[in-house]
Amino acid sequence: MTTSPLEQLTEQTAELLASIEALATIEALREAEASLTGKRSILSTLQKSLGALEPDARKAAGAELQEARRVVESALEARRVLLLRDARRASLEADRLDLGDVIVSDVHWPLSIGHPGLVALTQRELEDVFVGMGFSVADGPEVESDWFNFEALNIPPGHPARGLWDTFYVELGEPETVVLRTHTSPTQIHLMEHAVSTNTLPIHSVMPGRCYRRDTPDARHLVGFHQIEGLVVDRGISFGDLAGVIETFTRAYFGPDIASRLRPGYFPFTEPSAEFEVTCTICHGDGCRTCSDTGWIELGGCGVLDPAVLEAVGIDGDEWSGFAFGFGVDRCAQMRHQLGDMRALIENDTRFLGQFS
Amino acid sequence: MKISLTWLREFVDLDESPDELREILDDLGLVVEGVQHVGEGLRDVVVARVEEIRAIEGADRVRLVVVDAGDGPLEIVCGATNFAVGNFVPLAPVGAVLPGGFVIAERTMRGVTSHGMLCSPRELELNDDHQGLMVLDELIEPRVGEGLLEALKIAPDVIFDISVEVNRPDAWSVEGVARDLATRLRRPLRAPSIASPNDAGSSDTFAAAGIDDPDLCGRLTVSVLRNVKVASSPSWVAQRLRNAGMRPISNVVDASNLVMLELGQPTHPYDAAHVAKRTLRARRARAGETLTTLDGVERELAKSGRGLGDTGEDCVIVDGDDRVLGLAGVMGGAASEISADTTDVLLEAAYFDPMTIARSSKRHALRSEASNRFERGVDPHLALRAAARFVEILTQSVPELSWLSNPLDVWGDVPTPPTISLRDADVERLLGVPIARDEVTTLLTGLGFTVKKKKQHLKVTAPSRRLDVREGALGRADVIEEVARLYSYRRLPRHSPTWPEPGFLTARQQLRRHVRDVVVNAGVTEAWTPTLGSDADFDLVHPGIARVRVTNPLASDESVLRATMITGLVRAWAKNFERGTGDVMLGEFGVVFQHPSATTEPRMTRGGAGGTLTLALPSENERLTIVLARPEDDASSAVALWDVLAQRLGLADVVVRSSNEPPRGLHPTRTAALVDRASGALLGYVGEVDAELVNAITVAPPLRRLGLLDVDLDALADPTLATRASMFVSVPSRYPSAVLDLAFVTPRSINAGDLAHALRQSSELVEEVTLFDVYEGPTLSEGTRSLAYNVRLSSEERTLSEDEVARGRAALLETAASLGAVLR
Numbered sequence A: 001m002t003t004s005p006l007e008q009l010t011e012q013t014a015e016l017l018a019s020i021e022a023l024a025t026i027e028a029l030r031e032a033e034a035s036l037t038g039k040r041s042i043l044s045t046l047q048k049s050l051g052a053l054e055p056d057a058r059k060a061a062g063a064e065l066q067e068a069r070r071v072v073e074s075a076l077e078a079r080r081v082l083l084l085r086d087a088r089r090a091s092l093e094a095d096r097l098d099l100g101d102v103i104v105s106d107v108h109w110p111l112s113i114g115h116p117g118l119v120a121l122t123q124r125e126l127e128d129v130f131v132g133m134g135f136s137v138a139d140g141p142e143v144e145s146d147w148f149n150f151e152a153l154n155i156p157p158g159h160p161a162r163g164l165w166d167t168f169y170v171e172l173g174e175p176e177t178v179v180l181r182t183h184t185s186p187t188q189i190h191l192m193e194h195a196v197s198t199n200t201l202p203i204h205s206v207m208p209g210r211c212y213r214r215d216t217p218d219a220r221h222l223v224g225f226h227q228i229e230g231l232v233v234d235r236g237i238s239f240g241d242l243a244g245v246i247e248t249f250t251r252a253y254f255g256p257d258i259a260s261r262l263r264p265g266y267f268p269f270t271e272p273s274a275e276f277e278v279t280c281t282i283c284h285g286d287g288c289r290t291c292s293d294t295g296w297i298e299l300g301g302c303g304v305l306d307p308a309v310l311e312a313v314g315i316d317g318d319e320w321s322g323f324a325f326g327f328g329v330d331r332c333a334q335m336r337h338q339l340g341d342m343r344a345l346i347e348n349d350t351r352f353l354g355q356f357s
Numbered sequence B: 001m002k003i004s005l006t007w008l009r010e011f012v013d014l015d016e017s018p019d020e021l022r023e024i025l026d027d028l029g030l031v032v033e034g035v036q037h038v039g040e041g042l043r044d045v046v047v048a049r050v051e052e053i054r055a056i057e058g059a060d061r062v063r064l065v066v067v068d069a070g071d072g073p074l075e076i077v078c079g080a081t082n083f084a085v086g087n088f089v090p091l092a093p094v095g096a097v098l099p100g101g102f103v104i105a106e107r108t109m110r111g112v113t114s115h116g117m118l119c120s121p122r123e124l125e126l127n128d129d130h131q132g133l134m135v136l137d138e139l140i141e142p143r144v145g146e147g148l149l150e151a152l153k154i155a156p157d158v159i160f161d162i163s164v165e166v167n168r169p170d171a172w173s174v175e176g177v178a179r180d181l182a183t184r185l186r187r188p189l190r191a192p193s194i195a196s197p198n199d200a201g202s203s204d205t206f207a208a209a210g211i212d213d214p215d216l217c218g219r220l221t222v223s224v225l226r227n228v229k230v231a232s233s234p235s236w237v238a239q240r241l242r243n244a245g246m247r248p249i250s251n252v253v254d255a256s257n258l259v260m261l262e263l264g265q266p267t268h269p270y271d272a273a274h275v276a277k278r279t280l281r282a283r284r285a286r287a288g289e290t291l292t293t294l295d296g297v298e299r300e301l302a303k304s305g306r307g308l309g310d311t312g313e314d315c316v317i318v319d320g321d322d323r324v325l326g327l328a329g330v331m332g333g334a335a336s337e338i339s340a341d342t343t344d345v346l347l348e349a350a351y352f353d354p355m356t357i358a359r360s361s362k363r364h365a366l367r368s369e370a371s372n373r374f375e376r377g378v379d380p381h382l383a384l385r386a387a388a389r390f391v392e393i394l395t396q397s398v399p400e401l402s403w404l405s406n407p408l409d410v411w412g413d414v415p416t417p418p419t420i421s422l423r424d425a426d427v428e429r430l431l432g433v434p435i436a437r438d439e440v441t442t443l444l445t446g447l448g449f450t451v452k453k454k455k456q457h458l459k460v461t462a463p464s465r466r467l468d469v470r471e472g473a474l475g476r477a478d479v480i481e482e483v484a485r486l487y488s489y490r491r492l493p494r495h496s497p498t499w500p501e502p503g504f505l506t507a508r509q510q511l512r513r514h515v516r517d518v519v520v521n522a523g524v525t526e527a528w529t530p531t532l533g534s535d536a537d538f539d540l541v542h543p544g545i546a547r548v549r550v551t552n553p554l555a556s557d558e559s560v561l562r563a564t565m566i567t568g569l570v571r572a573w574a575k576n577f578e579r580g581t582g583d584v585m586l587g588e589f590g591v592v593f594q595h596p597s598a599t600t601e602p603r604m605t606r607g608g609a610g611g612t613l614t615l616a617l618p619s620e621n622e623r624l625t626i627v628l629a630r631p632e633d634d635a636s637s638a639v640a641l642w643d644v645l646a647q648r649l650g651l652a653d654v655v656v657r658s659s660n661e662p663p664r665g666l667h668p669t670r671t672a673a674l675v676d677r678a679s680g681a682l683l684g685y686v687g688e689v690d691a692e693l694v695n696a697i698t699v700a701p702p703l704r705r706l707g708l709l710d711v712d713l714d715a716l717a718d719p720t721l722a723t724r725a726s727m728f729v730s731v732p733s734r735y736p737s738a739v740l741d742l743a744f745v746t747p748r749s750i751n752a753g754d755l756a757h758a759l760r761q762s763s764e765l766v767e768e769v770t771l772f773d774v775y776e777g778p779t780l781s782e783g784t785r786s787l788a789y790n791v792r793l794s795s796e797e798r799t800l801s802e803d804e805v806a807r808g809r810a811a812l813l814e815t816a817a818s819l820g821a822v823l824r
C-alpha cells in the first residue's frame, strides 16, 4: 500500500511561505525563485509523483497541489512587489543628494556649444524688423474660444470660409466651441478689445505665435506652425499704407533687391483683402521651379480691417481704420535657409539643430 | 476650376497669350494654379495598326511590335502588353516631338532597332492613364495614318486651373471669369445662346412645384422637357467636360454639368416617370426621415445639430406623395435618377439658403459640385436662364426635344440686392488714392452693378449674383474692394505711414530672449517637441489627472495637450542617443496646458455664439525645460546651469530647496524646488529626470543620469514672484577685508543656502558668505554634515580691528547656533 505523496503538503506549504517571508532582498528572491516554484522545486517534485496514483486519487491530489501552488506563487509575487519597492526606496535613499549642498564651482562643466532653434531665431529677426518700424510685439494664448478664433473675425459658425482652416477642436463645453488657434488673428481681437476697454488706441503691433492645423504633415506643412501677424488701428489708415508697410518690411527683412506685390485675395476679416507675394529669393525674379516660373513667391495675406470686425470689438469705424497682415515664420525660415523639408524642424536631430547660430 | 481658353473666348475676345492672361487673372484675384496645354505636341502622332507582335531574344520586359501607319511595316520596341494584333494605337514616329519636348529618335536595344514609340495617354498628356498604350479602337473608328488630333477631334487648347475665393461664387463659372476679364480689358461680354420653350403646352398641365419653407428654399423652378432621348453627348460637350476634369456620362447629365460650369447654376434633372404626381416641393426634413443618396448611403435627416449654430435642419425635395427625393442642393436620391429609358424630364433649377446647405453638407459629410456652389450662394435670378441654356445644349443631341411653356417658378425668400451710397471720399479714405467717378462707374457697371450718379455720391446697387455685397458701411467696403480689384492693386500708390509711438518688446519678451541667450551660451541646444501626445505619455507624469483633449486628432496618440515638456524632451534625446548623437543638453521653450477642472484658477474667456458666454479654458503655462544629457551630467550640473541663469537674470536670492515630494517624472531624492526667498514663490525645479520615466520611454535605457532644469517662465517674468536684485550697485570697500573660514556641523534639515543667508544677516560687517566645502562621514553624528563657508568681513570706513573681527565672528557663530549649526 502506498501513502499519498501529499501527506505533508500543508507543512511543506507553510515552510515555503515562511522561506518566502524570510527573503530579504530582491536579489535573494530572484535566486530562490527556481527552488520555490521552478522545475526543481518541491511542488514540481510532488507533481511528478502524482503519476503513480489511481486516477481518482490523482485528481483530488492534483487539485490540492494546484491550490498550494497558487498560494505560494501569490505570496512570492506579493513579496516581489514589496522587495522591489524597498529596493527602489533603498536605491533612491542611497542616491539622495541635497541639491542645496551643491558647490557650483566644483561642478564638472565641459564646454558645450549651444544652438538656438531656427524658428526662434527667425521670429527674433522678424520682430526686430517690425520693432524698428514702430511696432510693439504681443503674445496670445494657443487655446481659444470659437468667438476669438472665428466669430469676432467675421467668420460666423457654418460660414463656408471655415473650410479654409483645418481646425482642431478642444473637448471642453459644448462641441466645437473651443479650438487650438488656427491662426494668430485671435490675438488681434484681444488687443483691440483691450485697447477699447483701456482707451489706449491706436494699435501698432505684431503678434508672433504657435498655431495648429489639422492636416497631415508634409515637406511644407506641420501640424504646429508659427505665424506672425501685424495689426494697425489708427486714424486715416488706408490700403496704400498697408502696401507701403508690406514693402518696407520685405526690403528690410529679405534685402533691397526683393520687392513685394499685392493681388486680390479673400479673408473674412479684411476688406479689401490681398495676398502678398515677394520676389522669389532663389532666382531673384527670373523664374525657377520654386516659384513655378513666375518670379514671385506667395508669402502671406493682408487687408484693410473689415468694418464688421471693428464693430465686433466696439471700435468706431468712422474715426478709426486699420489693416492686418500675417504670414508664416517657419515659411520665412524655409525660404531664407532653403530648408527642403519642414519636418526636420520637429525631428530634433542634433546634427540638424547644430547648424543654427 | 479648370477653364479652357476656347470656352472663355466664346464670351469675350481674348488675343492675349496664355502667359499674359495668367498675369491678368492673377491680378484680378482669380489665381491661376496651373496652365495645361492640351493637344500640344501631338501634331506628329499618327494612328497605327498593330500587325505583328514578336518576342525579343533575351528580353522579357519588352517585345517587338510591327505596326503599319500607312507607309509599310515599322518595327517598334515596346514594353506595354495591353493590346493585340489588329488594335489601333498612337505612334510617335522618329523625329516627333512629344508634349514636354521629348524628341523621338531611333534606338537600338538587344540588336533590334526601334523606329518610333507607341504611346500611353499620359505620354500624350491626354490624361493620367499610364497602364498601357492608348488603344484607340474603344474610342473612335480609327483609320491607319490619320493624325491623332483629327482622329480624336481634339483642338489644341489651353486650360487654366483657377482658384476662386469662397466669397466670389459669381466668378465660379466660365461666364464669371469672362466677366472679370471683359471689365478689366474694357471689352464687351457676350452671352451664350439659349433656347425658348417650344411647346405650346403649359408646364402646369403636366407638373407641379411648391415651396413649403421659404426660408430654406428661395426659389424653385421646374422645366418640363419631353421627347427626351438619353444618349451620349456631342463630342464638343464631352471634350469640354473632360478639359474641366469631369467625366461625360449622358447627354442629360452632361448638359446639366456643362451649364453649371458655364453659368454657375447647378441644376437637377429628374425622370418624371419616377416622380409621384410629377410634383417637386421643397421643405424642411422631418425627424426620422431618411434618404439613400446617389452614393448608396442611407442618411438620417434632420438629426440634431453638432457645433455652434447648427440647427440640424435639412432642406429636402419631395414628390407628390411627400416622399423624399433628394437632399436639396447637395445630392439627389437614386429613385428618380435619369436612366436610359427616361423620356420626360423635370429639370430643377433653384436657389437655396447658403447656410442651410453649408450645415447640411458638413453634418452629412457630403460635398458635391452643387453643394459647394449653393453654400457660397448662387444667383437667385439665374435659374431660368440656366434652364434655357440646358435646353439649348440638350437640343443639339435631341433635336425633337420639346420644352413646355411657362416653366414652373415658385419664389421663397431671396436676399434683396443692397444699394450703397458711395462718396468720392469713401474710395479715397479706404484706398489712399482718389479714383475718378467715371472710372469707378465704368468698373462697377462692367461687373453688373447699377450705378446712379447723384450730386454728392454714387448710388450703387449690386447685381443679384453678388451675394457677398453687404448693406451699409460693410457694403461700402465690399464695393470699394471691387473697384480696387478691377482697377488693379498694383496701380494703387503705396504710402509709408509713421506714428509717434515707438516700437518695443514687452518685458516678458525681453526676458524670454535673455533666458534663451543665457542657456544657449551655456551650451543648450533648442528643440521643438510636439504639443499633442498620447494618453500613455500623459499618464507617465500625470496619472489619472484630467487632461485637455482634442476631439478630432489626426492619430489617437496625438490627442492630448501636453502638461509637461519633460516627456517630449527625453524622447527627443533618446532618438539622438540611439544614433550616437546624445551627448547634448536639449532645451525647449513652450507652453504646457492644464485642464480647467484641475486648477483653482482656470483661464476665463469670452465664448459661445456671439461671444456672450464666459468659458473656462485650459490654463497655459510657458516654461523652459532643459534635459542635461552629456556623459557626466547629473543633478549637480543642473544646479550649476540654474546658477548661471539666476545670476545672469539678476535674481536676488533663490533657494535651491530639496523637495520631499517632487512632481512625478523628477528623481524623488535628487530634485530641489527653486524658491524665491523674498516672495516664497516656486520658480521651477532642478534635479534629474526620474530613471523610471526614462526607462518607460526609451527602448534601450542608458546607464546615464539626465540632469533636469524646469523653469516657470510665467513666474520668472513676474517681478513680484521672481525678486530681482537691486539695480543700484555697491562699490566694494577700499579697506582690506578679514577672511574667515568657518565649518559648521549642521543638521541635514538645514539648507546650506538658508544658513548662508542667515550668516549674511548676522552683522553689518559681513560682506560675502560662500559655501566652499561639504563634508559628511563617520566622524560626524547621524543626520548631520559639515558645511564650510568662506566669510569676508569688512567696513566702508576703516580697516577692521581684531576686536571688531572677533565680534563679527561671534555674531556669525551665534546666528549659526540659533539654527542648530555648531562650529566644528
Ligand SMILES: [Zn+2]
Residues within 6 Å of the ligand: A280, A281, A282, A283, A284, A285, A286, A287, A288, A289, A290, A291, A292, A293, A295, A296
Ligand atoms: Zn524663382
